[in-house]
Amino acid sequence: MDLDPAEPWAVREGPLDLSQLERTESLLALSNGRLGVRGGLDEGAPEGAPGTYLSGAYEVWPMTHPEYSYGYPRVQDRIVGVPDATRVELFVEGERFDVRTGELHEHDRTLDLRSGTLRRTVRWTSPTGVTVRIRSERLVPLEHPRLMAVDYRVKVLDAPHDRADQGIHVEVRSAAVASEELHDPVTQARRTGGSLRQRTDGSGQAIAVVVEHDVTGPADTAVRTHALPQRVVTTADTRLSVGSELRVVKCAALGWADKDARADLLDELRADLDVGVRAGWEGLAAEQRRVVGEFWEHADVRVEGDEDLQQAVRFALFHVLQATAQAADRGIPAKGLTGTGYDGHTFWDTEVFVLPMLNHVRPAAAAAALRWRHAMLPAARERAAELGLAGATFPWRTITGRECSGYWPAGTAAVHLNADIADAAVRHLAATGDEELAREVVTDLVVETARTWGVLGREDDEGRFHVDGVTGPDEYSALVDDNAYTNLMAQANLRAALDLVRRFPDRAAALGVDDEEVATWERLADAVHVPRAADGMHLPHARSGAHLRWDFEGTSPQQYPLADHFPYFSLYRRQVAKQVDLVLAMHLRPDAFTPEEKRRAFDYCEGVTVRDSSLSASTQAVVAAEVGHLGLAEDYVHEAAFVDLHDLRDSTADGLHIASLAGAWSALVAGYGGMRDADGRLAFTPRLPAGLTELCFRTLHRGSCLEVRITRQEATYTVVSGGPVDTCHHGEEFTVEQGSPRTLRIEPLPEQPRPAQPKGRDPRELRRR
């Protein structure tokens, strides 16, 4: 959408552009991770593709394959739209308020990144000449998973004299509207609210909303509620004199229940609703501001010298907060709850791109995500058995824990996911020292995933350990032997398992780990093979060096993304990467490469990576910064942070790219800040690009909060709270304590020659100057 000049703490829509409604619905979405509301207009028309979603509310569809083969899923789960409780329609003198009629003098919508609300201000003259101001504000409380609230106020500013005298007839109709994707609506009404209940088909869920209203207006304001077949409508009806106002505060509770619990759902929701009603709008809004403030306390990343980036980063972090605040019961979908893209499925994105941020700014949310994976272990064990693997293998895309991927070469075969989950769990442990989670969750996850590698891989005659026929992160190659990323992550997975079974022998025993298994892990971990070219350069996989390079010169800009214009058959046979793969290994396994090896391999990868995936730029930023391409890193930071504000992938309408948004944090913190957290040690190699004068962020580490402030010349490390922190600045180890910040010099690094990207695929210049 057209953005107003960058504001540091808000994203404000420019003039209303009806062709952009689907995009703005995503950008202005509110969510707490359990309940998500796209940023549609209150009155529901015009609309883009509005929707309200509940984490875990899904429908089941048959998955049909033209040629079925063993192990293919037979059904798939898809997120489903639930009843819409945002709807507030306004009638002025009987005329429906619609931005397309009458005269719209002012229309402003602002996502306030500190209040955690979406505000709208409208000044409109109706076709019959009555001018009103509408102020609405919407919030989805981060602390109350099932609630949402709307504060809707309408004031008469002006009216033709003849009618102003007798008062202007104003009617506000606040509704909860049945979802067309659900069945059998049952509605009930009380005077100021009611309920609407529906059900899914295949998944057997009940889904319901209860609403309550608090109306403030002239004394004669009439309030009543009608239960219609498809909606429950509460109407506030009055006559307003010029200058007076009608206010309707709506509070709604939405939720779903599985078969067993359906009977109790409405009662539960009413209890939830009561909490919101008691707090009232003011109470909920105050609490929301406090919770968001606490988030920023740890999560804010301050960038000086680039206002657009500052705004974009806060927008990004705010949406990651929204996607993860209350996500405990289900996975974090790739789009959060901002749209139906990817069917509401959760992928590896969570563990590789979102958890690294949460581990350091909101570890409780990371723990919840890991607990969800742990709860899915039984399904993952079953899947491993079905596929002839050992331990547990997690689904590539899922809502309920079962595999919903319809293309196995880029689904089932992407077994790095198992190591990714283990890695995120181990990093969480390192960052938090949470022994309880280690015992209850992490050990199981790490051991069960480690068990897959022995079956997946093989030892050769020289004792090297290989993994054949798997798909790494890059989706433009598949079923390759010795994917470097997979092998290195498998190695980390095995080593973490070794560490954890030693630390938690009781859990190890419960999991049936014996000495022989431990010895096998040890042997395999030490023997992991990582492919290299004849000249020693690391390669993405065993055969990638041999393959022909994609004909980038012969590919036009209109032929990207390549997968929309070329068959996988052509892509897989060529050196071309959709996204980071080996480069991601450099970020997550920095110890496995020398600086020189990273430089060479990074430059090679840059030459074949087309970034047809949003899961790329942030990691490219991190490694570019490390190997000395700060200018390039800057471009990738922008690409990651602006992915949705600038709709860089032309798909923001389907929902936000939560992983890319979280990646913006990594791009800054692990990129410019050079933060690494391998082996539980926190280290920094800060270095600012030309475009920034200062970067400041905070990171939680084992209960302490460390602030890092970076300028062109130096970095200052301050313990904001908690005990002393052992850390490292450009290789120099030191300890910093509360009250004694440490400032250390940064030696300027000569910029390395910028590596070339495929023709036309260099990162776009995204900054407004």
Place this chain on the structure above:
Amino acid sequence: MDLDPAEPWAVREGPLDLSQLERTESLLALSNGRLGVRGGLDEGAPEGAPGTYLSGAYEVWPMTHPEYSYGYPRVQDRIVGVPDATRVELFVEGERFDVRTGELHEHDRTLDLRSGTLRRTVRWTSPTGVTVRIRSERLVPLEHPRLMAVDYRVKVLDAPHDRADQGIHVEVRSAAVASEELHDPVTQARRTGGSLRQRTDGSGQAIAVVVEHDVTGPADTAVRTHALPQRVVTTADTRLSVGSELRVVKCAALGWADKDARADLLDELRADLDVGVRAGWEGLAAEQRRVVGEFWEHADVRVEGDEDLQQAVRFALFHVLQATAQAADRGIPAKGLTGTGYDGHTFWDTEVFVLPMLNHVRPAAAAAALRWRHAMLPAARERAAELGLAGATFPWRTITGRECSGYWPAGTAAVHLNADIADAAVRHLAATGDEELAREVVTDLVVETARTWGVLGREDDEGRFHVDGVTGPDEYSALVDDNAYTNLMAQANLRAALDLVRRFPDRAAALGVDDEEVATWERLADAVHVPRAADGMHLPHARSGAHLRWDFEGTSPQQYPLADHFPYFSLYRRQVAKQVDLVLAMHLRPDAFTPEEKRRAFDYCEGVTVRDSSLSASTQAVVAAEVGHLGLAEDYVHEAAFVDLHDLRDSTADGLHIASLAGAWSALVAGYGGMRDADGRLAFTPRLPAGLTELCFRTLHRGSCLEVRITRQEATYTVVSGGPVDTCHHGEEFTVEQGSPRTLRIEPLPEQPRPAQPKGRDPRELRRR
């Protein structure tokens, strides 16, 4: 089915087994390649899965993919059942003849391999005590693509005295019945016949049948025809005294027409029908016997010492004749027209397994099959353009020429098909010297397929030519680099193109071939890389040597076929072959291996090939015989020949395995006979296995017919017709002329140690002793 003792020229069903009806319907199917009729009972009940099929009559279905990707087909074609004109119901004293009622004294069905008919003899006593004999015979004329005929006779043998006196009421109802898979039947009746017309939905075809009857019986026999909504029924109604007979000869013409020609379809069919009616049953039967006799003249393979094999081979060859006799307008489906297996699609089977036989025994049918491929060139060129390839790329499975494969790693990626088509065309040319076909068909096919390799492959720094990321014949590996079979066939494809553009410069010019293209083909052909292990042994593909061997010891017999119990993900990562791949290369490119190389690679391949495909045993027989495993070859010959008579793949019910049946010819002729036809030269290395005393076959070569008679000690080469033939016996070149047979000694070869197959996958002992 239970077979009666092997008869040399017939397959006779044992006692009627109602649980086997689907199988016998396939085994006893009649076809001429355009019209196919499964061997159901005349009266239509009980039934297995009867059906009548027309080559090219198909329906279109949407092909839905859980995750669509560029280049996937959106629709698929499927063969469709057409109206059934076989139906003849009998009523005796008002009681319907049904093998499950009354008393069945005798029931015999015989597929006569010389008359080319299916005969049935029944002796049955009705529940009311009338004994009748039914003799029916059915034929689908090999010379008349749209006709079929039934000769149905019923004779009263015995009846209770009280009723015999007044004559037994016998009614024969001969029907053409609408297909449930088609729409909108329209029926018409004349006195002795009528018509039934239906239509397909998506493919827009009209499909119709016209029938006519010739009834012979007592003078008062009444004949009339009713046009009912779903059928046209001609009834012959009479009273028979004991010993007298009613005969109904039905002749039917079936056909389809595309949108443009629908109006004329019935007229055309009536003209076809007239030909049949004029000939009458006797005329059609005599002609059929003559045509089948001419086929055997060239095609018969006589094996002495193994009666079961003798029967099986003739059964096999007869069905290949049936599948290919009139197949000119469409491809030859994998199952012929004997069932709906594989949706009636044509695969590479035709060119690799069927044409090698046809080229030498019925070259006109081979030419027709090649002309069909040629007619599909426009679609193949379009597909190549869609996939970013050059020239033409043929569909993996098709009816109309468009790709109907729903799994691209084993469809689109199996580009060896292009070289296979070129190879079959070149072999045809070598065998026939058909310059006209070369100019009109072969050059186009070979040049357009040769053009794909330059785009598919790559030259490495040492100038070697590789093809990456393709799937060879073996379907338990996919998307491999340097599949040996593919590379060697590509080489042959390129060399054939070079040869043909030199011989037919005008065609080459018309195809736009220039000197640069020719130079490229030459360079690539000479540089083709064939992968080998470190010790020099040939490998199926670049990485196969590295992969782990499948855990055959840990696999139970119930887990075969493996693809029904393990995911491709597991299979592709391991050394395990569904079917011949490298071994097929040894058969088709014998020049590319030394005898010792063949021996080593064959033994290796035996150890990992599980024969989960019917497209394997025949080739294993050929190469086993060549490398000195005659006992093993014998087992594979049996497996190929008995595939359907013994229902070895438990899928004969879906239709016969035409490629395996044709493969039986190759197994004998190229296996025991050692016939090779590379480069247009005919050579033999005959050698009989212990189980045979004599093998005799004929082969057409450039207009001459050469008979080869092989005993344990010697081989006799006789030119039966045509000019002298240059050939070769165990390396000794010689010329044989009409009237001067040559007899040459065969040196005994010490049997090589039999290589081991995967546990439990050694060929089954199939011979009855």
